[in-house]
Amino acid sequence: MSMMKICHAPEPGGPEALRFLSVERPRPGPDEVLIRVGAVGVNRLDAMQRAGVYPVPAGANPVLGVECGGEVIEVGAEVRDIAPGTRVAALLSGGGYAEYAVAHWRHVVAVPTDWDDVRAASVIETFCTAHETLFELSRLAPGERVLIQAGASAVGSTAIRMAQHVGAEIVTTTGREEKARRLREWGVPHVLNYREVDFAEAVREIFPDGIDVIEDFVGPAYLARHISLLRWRGRLAFVGLLSSGPAEIDVASVLTKMVQLRGFTLRPHSSDEKAQVVERFRRRWLPVLASGEIEPAMHGVLPFDEAVEAHRILEAADNFGKIVLRL
The missing domain is CATH 3.90.180.10 (Medium-chain alcohol dehydrogenases, catalytic domain)
Structure with missing residues (x-):
């Protein structure tokens, strides 16, 4: 044995x-x-x-x-x-x-022959999750505006790299100034420290008419403010739950702006669905990673x-x- x-x-x-x-x-x-x-x-x-x-x-x-x-x-x-x-x-x-x-x-x-096992283990879950939520569910397009919460997290930082790669306008949040500094060094134009400012008010100052896509790792605590920030046909993907409990939804806003709210978790996918997720990663992002165009x-x-x-x-x-x- x-x-x-x-x-x-x-x-x-x-x-x-x-x-x-x-x-x-x-x-x-x-x-x-x-x-x-x-x-x-x-x-x-x-x-x-x-x-x-x-x-x-x-x-x-x-x-x-x-x-x-x-x-x-x-x-x-x-x-x-x-x-x-x-x-x-x-x-x-x-x-x-x-x-x-x-x-x-x-x-x-x-994986590419020059990758070690650490590199291989560091990308597949985060890139699959970020791709599915940003592009399959939220259909983020070049030039659109995206708010990515928890920008220094593994999936959040991956989503930022992907959004930069396609030419989206990015706003992100973090709770520590040293992380905010590193995100600015990445070239992220709008980095908000949510411990120092109300992120929703700050986003409205940057984009008074709203944003197109939200990558939401927080959940109930931010939902009302997120819906208020989305503009016509805005899309929000729930990716995590850093808060818990019920949330109030302004249904009128969702209806009149035709907002879409989608939830995502990778692990419960069926075997066939997960195979399709992996194939999309292999085709779209593995070549980009292998060439060094994106450095996670x-x-x-x-x-x-x-x-x-x-x-x-x-x-x-x-x-x-x-x-x-x-x-």
């Missing part, structure tokens, strides 16, 4: 609830590949799952981790176009905080054994961009 180390949260709690355990190594199913994990991305949903506030979808692996970079070492009988030895980035239903993980073969992409923000790389510290950094919002654990 081949064994491996995993990191999981047997009981809900803070970062200190994480535990390491030795378990049997998985085997791939007919349509799956087995990956020797070299690095795993740390995402807010990992922290939410660990805390017991993110229900694991039915049938998903309950071990933390929804993306990884590594090497395929075994393939199922129905797998096509991927051979052992291929280095990949993979979306996972769970199980990434482990030395080995299985993924559906259509949920992995071969990387906060830091920690050893796998320091997963507790990685979660502490994430929960304290000390990160600018992605946190990755290296195995």
Whole structure:
């Protein structure tokens, strides 16, 4: 019996609830590949799952981790176009905080030969999420105005890079001046510190007639102000929930401005839907990343054994961009 180390949260709690355990190594199913994990991305949903506030979808692996970079070492009988030895980035239903993980073969992409596993693990979940919310749901077009909340977060900073790439006008928020400074160094023209100004009033001063798209990581606490900022046929995508509870909606505003409100979470997608998401990433953004046209923000790389510290950094919002654990 081949064994491996995993990191999981047997009981809900803070970062200190994480535990390491030795378990049997998985085997791939007919349509799956087995990956020797070299690095795993740390995402807010990992922290939410660990805390017991993110229900694991039915049938998903309950071990933390929804993306990884590594090497395929075994393939199922129905797998096509991927051979052992291929280095990949993979979306996972769970199980990434482990030395080995299985993924559906259509949920992995071969990465450029000059990428290491850390680079592979740092991009696929954030780029898939940002693409689906900005472009598939919100249909952001060149020249349109977009408000991206939490601009220093992993997905927020990725959304900024994408919006810059297509030539959108960007407003973003952050709660720390050092993060605001770095975002300005990126060339973001309008960076608001929400601890110092009312972001909605500031946005109205910049764009009195409103904005087209909002990438919303906050949820109920900001919803009324977000709807007030959207102009005719404005679009809002709920990407996260940094606040909780009910929210009041000005339905008249939604109706008269023909506003669209859409929610998104990647993990519960069906296998076919997730394969389509991955394919859109592979076609549109992997070449841009490989060429260096977009350089994503990387906060830091920690050893796998320091997963507790990685979660502490994430929960304290000390990160600018992605946190990755290296195995």
